[in-house]
Amino acid sequence: MHQSPFPRSRRPMLSAVIQTATAVGLLLALRPLAVADEINWDDAAYVPFSVMQAVNPDGTPAWTIPTLPAPSYAQAYKFRGVVLNDSRDMLNSADGAGFMGGQWQVYIQTTETDPQIDFGGAALFMAQKYSVLPIGHGDYTTEQWAAELLRINYPVFDPTGAGVGTPVTEPLRKGDLIEVHARGGFFHKGKFNCNEQHNTDPSFDFDVVILQRDVPLAPTSITLDDVMDASGDFIFDQTRTTGAEYYQSQYVTLENVTISDAANWTQYGAVTVTDGTRSFAVKLGFNDAFSSAALPTGPLDITGIFDQESDDYTSGYRMWATSPADFAPAVPLIPGDANADGVVNEQDAVRLADAWGRAAHASWFDGDFNRDSRVDSLDAAILAAHWGQSMPEATAATVPEPNAILAILLGIVASALRRRRHGG
Template sequence: MQGQVAGQPLETHRNLQAVNADGTSAWSGSFPFRLRGVLLNNPEDLLDPTPNFLPWDGGANAGRMGGEWQVFLQAVDPEDRGGTACWMGQNYGNLAWLRNSELSYTNRAWVSEILRLEHDPETGHRFRAGDLVEVTVRQSLFYGGKRNINEGHSIDPQYDFSFTLLSAGYGLPEPELVPLSELVRPDDGNPETSEEIFDPTRATGCEHWQGMRIRIPGLQLVSDPALTNRLGARFYGTNGWNPALPWGQRRCTVTDGAGRYFTLRHPRYSLGPVPSGVFDAIGILNQESGSGIQGTNGYELIVQQIVLPPPEVDIARAVVVHWPDNGTAYMLESSPQLADPVWSPVPLPVVRAEGRCMVVLPPQEAQRYFRLRMP
């Protein structure tokens, strides 16, 4: 395990995630450097870190990464903004440009790496969401529209990144309220286009909140397969609302009811049954553009919590008929008129309390008269 090196510069999320007009990385810094932030998730919440070494085997396991580990950090310094993902995979040797099982972690080595990353080297504290940490970075790659802290797909210890605890239980940042209209435009009906708002200055649109906790209000899941004609491959329906599915299948499509559509990514823990109505989603704004070098689309919300609207409460004005409780079991009767009355028993229970008998009647528009009849 490598510790921090004195004199390493402190980088900002704002600089690290800067992009050009085509979505390529604009960062021009050097390694090593330090980065501070609050952990937004526990590693096991997003990807499956279970050890699963798979050899290259002549390409039979090409692309199969085995265990994966990922956390997001969000800036807390007043002059900084944004967030950054830290990622590590087990079977780098199964990447098409490496093709060498010796470049992957064995199961034992993988477990050792996870233990190293998940515990503060000084105190032994196991890092959890809400901890304020500092990460020492020796390598990073730009992929899918964002710059990730990683090992450069190498098991060489010289590229290890490592965490140091600054404050345990610092607290998760309050999610910023972001209407869907700030992230996407209304769909134009062309499945080949993307309506996600990309601003390379990062002053507006998805880039403004990338890697941060946000709350998108007024969403509803959509499952109509006809939307494939409008959204193409960006339509996922509701089948991804399942924590047991792998990362690539835990995606769903939502709308704000105004012609805008967006992708939600379900975590590895339960969020409850598929919401049937409107809800707010709280989570991490992520980007998975599918491109190794650029990305102006592919934004999604990794959901951590949903907030359902409070139930509607009807308050009605009730009528209470009451009389002294003298021990006689009177029967309460009612009639719609006094001229030629038609008396009938009131089919409601009599409640005795504090020396009185009471019957609570629901509100009625029609006029009614009441009397007590001796048994």
């Protein structure tokens, strides 16, 4: 029998051992405990995302999971794509975290650039507790869930695709080109998701191998005109060649919108954006940077994953943003103008001070003026160099004297330290 290069956990054995595991290194040592795969994956077909996400005129699925020929008749399919998000920035995978316990999800999209060959993507999802759902079967214990996260977060790296590789020491991440061997999946609220069919039986596992790391991602630029009509209704095209369906599970930049409802600007919250006449939902990921990030203001370009969450299957489109850094000014601003009010002054210095030392996920509106997702002395120097400038004079303004820049920098740092000391 052919063995898959994508190992699955032998859960009864792992459960007893993982109870004593206290470090990732020990968990990684458990990976060789795998069982032979009953599926000959050479017989499984590669499925394009455009086929996987095909729909009928009413939005219901037009694709069904293929089965292998006799004697197996098992569900099995393969696909490849680039990971669009870090799992920890989208859902909370912690043991017992919510209604379904821990949850894990990443989106991947095709690398094909010709839409005549393929377009779009799909989500990979699993959860700890399936018994809470009418169609669910079984729950993972704390130890079993840890083993599942290990299996999926630290897959084999096999750049040759030949089935020979070693487990990675850095977890699956955005920009990884992966191949997935899948045994199940569900159509969920307008789209097909690869998952375990809400069943803890290993025969429903999906397995991942990393083929390449740090693949550059180039989002597709869209406006609300591309997915909505003039009255604000979503454009549903059953052929998926136009409208919202075309962008299903794709990495996009939604251009020139403003936030109209920011009441839930927080970790795992949501905001509503508008182009002046139409509204659109942006779901924020579980990234804790959202809890302290400054609210983006003014016209925005938002980069994220186009998605759908609808019970009628022809509407309910939205997008995921998994980092505050996904929100960028849509129009040129004066370097240092963190609050986008057209002038560089104390208000911008306060924003920078509040985010001082942030090492990841910072946005322009936090003070990340050189767009490296951090707030540090480089950004403070940019703010100081443009201190006092306003939009009409920005191009002609002079840079302050070195002593003035130093004074501004010292003031920013002192303000940051005071705020941290007092918990403000």
